[in-house]
Amino acid sequence: MTEFDKTLRIRVDYNNMLTTSVGEYGIDPAALDAMRLEMEAALEGVNAKHSELRWRKLHTSERANLDSIRQTAEWVRNSCECFVVLGIGGSALGPIALHQALCHLHHNELPRAKRNAPKLYVEDNIDPERMCALLDVIDLDRTIFNVITKSGSTSETMSQLLIITRLLLDRYGEDGLKEHIIATTDKEKGNLIGIARQYGLRTFIVPDGVGGRFSELCPVGLLPACVCGADIEKLLDGAAFMDELCSAEDVMKNPALVCAALEVLAMRSGANISVLMPYADSLKFMADWYAQLWAESLGKKKQEAGRVIRFGQTPVKALGVTDQHSQVQIYTDGPFDKTITFLRVERYRCEYVIPHSFDAIPSVAFLSGHTLNELITAECMATEHAVTVSGHMNKTICIPEVNEFTIGQLIMLFELQTAFAGELLGIDAFDQPGVEEGKNAAYALLGKQGYDDKLKELKNAAAKESRFII
Ligand code: PA5
Numbered sequence: 001m002t003e004f005d006k007t008l009r010i011r012v013d014y015n016n017m018l019t020t021s022v023g024e025y026g027i028d029p030a031a032l033d034a035m036r037l038e039m040e041a042a043l044e045g046v047n048a049k050h051s052e053l054r055w056r057k058l059h060t061s062e063r064a065n066l067d068s069i070r071q072t073a074e075w076v077r078n079s080c081e082c083f084v085v086l087g088i089g090g091s092a093l094g095p096i097a098l099h100q101a102l103c104h105l106h107h108n109e110l111p112r113a114k115r116n117a118p119k120l121y122v123e124d125n126i127d128p129e130r131m132c133a134l135l136d137v138i139d140l141d142r143t144i145f146n147v148i149t150k151s152g153s154t155s156e157t158m159s160q161l162l163i164i165t166r167l168l169l170d171r172y173g174e175d176g177l178k179e180h181i182i183a184t185t186d187k188e189k190g191n192l193i194g195i196a197r198q199y200g201l202r203t204f205i206v207p208d209g210v211g212g213r214f215s216e217l218c219p220v221g222l223l224p225a226c227v228c229g230a231d232i233e234k235l236l237d238g239a240a241f242m243d244e245l246c247s248a249e250d251v252m253k254n255p256a257l258v259c260a261a262l263e264v265l266a267m268r269s270g271a272n273i274s275v276l277m278p279y280a281d282s283l284k285f286m287a288d289w290y291a292q293l294w295a296e297s298l299g300k301k302k303q304e305a306g307r308v309i310r311f312g313q314t315p316v317k318a319l320g321v322t323d324q325h326s327q328v329q330i331y332t333d334g335p336f337d338k339t340i341t342f343l344r345v346e347r348y349r350c351e352y353v354i355p356h357s358f359d360a361i362p363s364v365a366f367l368s369g370h371t372l373n374e375l376i377t378a379e380c381m382a383t384e385h386a387v388t389v390s391g392h393m394n395k396t397i398c399i400p401e402v403n404e405f406t407i408g409q410l411i412m413l414f415e416l417q418t419a420f421a422g423e424l425l426g427i428d429a430f431d432q433p434g435v436e437e438g439k440n441a442a443y444a445l446l447g448k449q450g451y452d453d454k455l456k457e458l459k460n461a462a463a464k465e466s467r468f469i470i
Contacts, residue, residue, distance in 0.1 A: 004241040007400065010409045012255050014395040016388045017262045017339065023391045025336040027265045032252075035261050035424075039251040042260070042423035046416070047247075052430070054209030055415065058217040059239035059408070061207065066233055069219060072182065072202055073226035077117055079179075080144045083227050084134065085122040086160040087148035087220075089292060089435075090212025091184075092124035094221035095148075097289040101282045101407050102230040117228045118144075126156045131163060140167060146182045148220050150206045152190015155442060161192075174199060184219050211430050213293045216411050231404045238408020246416045256416035259395070263417070264424045266339045266393055267313055273338035274313035275331065279320035279380040280345045282402045290414055291315035297418045297429040311425050313339075321379045328383060332390040340387055340394040343410075344380050347401040348373050 019026040046053065054061070076083055085095050099120050104110055108119040123134060145164055149157040161181075168176045183196035184204045196203045204219030215221065217239055222232045246256040263274065274294055276287045299312035318327050320342070331340055354375070356368040367375070387394050397413070399406050422429025444454035 011398045016394045045423040055214035059236040081142040082138045083118040091148040093289040094216030095224040097285040098225040100285040148184040152185045152192035234404035235408040238405040239412040242409040242412035259417045260420035275316040275340040277318040278343035287317035300427040342396040
């Protein structure tokens with residue numbers, strides 16, 4: 001077993017979730033204690049699902065692919081100026097989050113010599129203006145596309161692929177495709193794998209038992225991260241370390257399980273909103289990735305005793321300190337319907353001293369001599385305090401610094417928290433039937449074969465609703 005750098009362990013401080021800290025709208029510590037048996041069953045339940053939950057062991061299984069990912073990344077770095085990911089949902093949010101966390105915050109704007117990697121674009125929408133805008137800024141000759149779709153058939157991604165393929169075929173003929181497209185998909189399901197084989201594309205496989213939102217630590221996230229220069233082995237190390245911590249048999253020492261239990265208790269008391277507020281621009285898109293993970297996994301309904309019960313918390317993304325000036329008012333004085341998770345960074349990757357420029361104005365001059373690091377940390381602590389004294393449940397995940405090892409931990413912490421929460425709630429956290437319904441309706445509207453009944457249903461609904469348009 002690898003010796004992990006324990007000084008880089010991320011920690012969860014959940015004092016402020018409890019009544020002892022926030023008062024009557026918190027969780028009674030006795031209620032958490034009383035969950036011990038449920039938590040033990042959840043631990044056992046998740047541990048027993050080895051074959052279904054293959055994402056949990058990607059930190060081990062993906063080591064075998066590191067060399068080929070690195071070789072392909074090297075080829076990409078040497079061959080192009082732009083690397084474009086085509087994907088959506090879990091096939092895009094992971095690459096975006098890793099890029100923002102592990103690269104220069106203005107990666108694409110840096111001169112090539114300082115970047116040592118191509119520019120990265122992750123195209124996760126089918127807005128025609130966005131496609132036109134992309135084609136305006138890339139040079140096809142110097143661009144490699146990574147089309148990522150686990151199912152191999154998602155309409156959004158496939159329509160992007162159709163567009164890009166046509167452009168490439170028209171310019172280079174069939175041989176050009178393998179020089180410009182890398183496929184990341186399931187080994188047999190869907191259409192992409194067949195296309196990849198037909199045209200001899202470089203191909204990476206999303207393993208079985210790894211759903212889109214749990215796929216960040218397989219080639220979905222690893223290849224784009226490696227292209228941009230991240231140490232992908234350290235990502236896996238971080239995930240392995242957190243997996244080890246979250247396998248603790250004493251459930252009260254298991255960070256993901258304690259977080260899951262707290263959120264479930266909060267949900268049971270009506271807190272149906274989950275805010276994630278990182279105090280670091282580098283973690284801004286981890287909040288987007290978390291939002292999908294938490295919403296799509298836990299937003300479920302099931303029949304129990306003849307009635308429908310609905311589960312889940314609506315995720316809200318906030319950024320410290322930016323959103324102190326837009327959202328924090330409702331986190332302090334608004335209703336007790338939410339939990340807030342702060343991500344606090346202990347060491348930023350650079351330091352900036354605020355200089356002395358207006359010493360004659362004391363109400364500005366007090367800032368001079370401090371660092372921006374001190375300022376953002378003070379504001380994070382101050383917001384935690386303000387939210388706590390106003391009685392709102394909150395917890396803080398302390399991250400020693402943002403790097404591959406800590407991001408690997410964070411990913412695994414949130415993934416396991418989600419799996420444990422699903423188990424505690426008694427729902428399937430790994431499907432997304434509501435998303436499928438929308439996909440089917442879109443197929444019907446676009447005339448896909450086999451969706452005639454769905455089209456009728458949509459037409460009937462449209463006829464009814466049109467009476468109320470003003
Ligand atoms: O988590 C999920 O499974 C989904 O959000 C998918 O990632 C999303 O629908 C895209 O699917 P695919 O990767 O199959 O194109």
